[in-house]
Amino acid sequence: MNFHEIKIADLRRGNITENRIFHTNIWFKSFNNARYTALLPILERVDSLMLRCTDRRIMRGVQFRTLNRSIGVHGRLLFQLAARRYRYGFITNTKHIPFAMFPVVVDMDDPYFTDDEVRILRSSRQITALVVTNQAAADRYRELGVTCPINVIGHGLRTVEPDPGLVEEVQRRKRPEELTVGYAAAWHLCDRDRGADPMYNVTHLVEELWPGVVAACPQARLWLVGSVSKVLARMLAGRTDIEVVGHVPAEHVPAYLAAFDVGLYPRRIQHERSSVKVAQYLGCGVPVIGYRAVPTELISGTGSGLIVESPEEFRGALVRLLRDPALRAEQSARARAAARQVSWDVLGERYQALLDDMLPRKAGLGLPRR
Incomplete structure (x- = not known):
């Protein structure tokens, strides 16, 4: 995989440099979200700890359901570990927001506008920016009382020359x-x-x-x-x-x-x-x-x-x-x-600039406590 991945052992040993951004989610080996497959390699500050499911279809479904239902356990644990090594987070699963102990940027690829989703977005004090893919979604969240900064960065294209x-x-x-x-x-x-x-x-x-x-x-x-x-x-x-x-x-x-x-x-x-x-x-x-x-x-x-x-x-x-x-x-x-x-060449630059603005690099301040 061509984005920067870390393991749980990295969180334990502290192999993290300054100004990195923590990210985690459930990931499939061969079938994944097209937005994040393209976006994560561009966001050079983001470290991703992925909980991977198998390629085997039936087993993959079982693994995903198990991981998704237990997110309150492993999500809390991972963010507690991350808080010892990171100052910032990048969140692509709203269920992780309550566990964030540091400022985060949240990307809403697939919003549902449910009561629970809106409640989480309205109540979290750690969200520095919410990113949606179109203006209609931004307007809807505003109508529902979400007050954090909302940015629109749509779905991009990877330049791929077919064989x-x-x-x-x-x-x-x-x-x-x-x-x-x-x-x-x-x-x-x-x-x-x-x-x-x-x-x-x-x-x-x-x-x-x-x-x-x-x-x-x-x-x-x-x-x-x-x-x-x-x-x-x-x-x-x-x-x-x-x-x-x-x-x-x-x-x-x-x-x-x-x-x-x-x-x-x-x-x-x-x-x-x-x-x-x-x-x-x-x-x-x-x-x-x-x-x-x-x-x-x-x-x-x-x-x-x-x-x-x-x-x-x-x-x-x-x-x-x-x-x-x-x-x-x-x-x-x-x-x-x-x-x-x-093109992701254009949108990716915008996204990196947004992260640097909302989760600014800090020189010489050291990492969070070990």
Whole structure:
């Protein structure tokens, strides 16, 4: 892993230099939060003590649930140890905030605005700054009475050049004259899957939106990039208008996005959470069709796609974009320009400056007590 990691033994032995910032969370060996996978290597002052789960899916779930339920025990212990060696903390899990004995910056990648979450943010005296990914989340926290400084630093993009051989291999999956419409997500579920949230599953896309699109543009084909439930796989078996790509390692996803003529964000959601996937579309120069919501504000603000209000508008906008190569090229160019604005090279500098401002370096004062 390319961010700076420490072990519990480092806290015990005191192998910590001045002006470091303590961070801990639960971490997976191969499947992790995209924001922190990109951000932690940039934050050069941050030392991360990660509680790692296995790669084996069933065991990983058991380990995560166990660690998450016992966070009141191991979280308190780790922060007590950290207080002997550190002056500051960087927190990415709100459950850790009550254990902080030193000033912290809190990053809220996925806010829920629950009573408990807001109570913790309002009551802690150690929070020097709260970071959210969009202005709507900042405004919501203000309305709920959170008074600490709130900063907006959105989801960034890592500059990744896809492997040319993989790009060529992916391109060979396209049919002659095919117009590839893509939707990428970690998991694709349908309404027949137990517990599937209708705002996140793909039933709306494959049953309500897509048939009208492919009827108007027979050369269009929908690619679903990401793990697919068994129920959905059976439902789509034999469909020639839909390519079930399946799971793709995170580092290979850009090669698939680069093959899209149009990207989709078909979730009908109204919340204050941004989407890493929308930013990734921009990084690959893919124009996007999506419903008007916080996750698609980046698209509407940069003119790098078409934002719609209804299923009828969604189908119409997608057909229009597929039939107009000049419009696709124009929006693709805007997407690439927008991607430069949200590069982690730019946002990472802002984040490091924020840490230095809120958790200032102190020379010659020594470390906390041993």
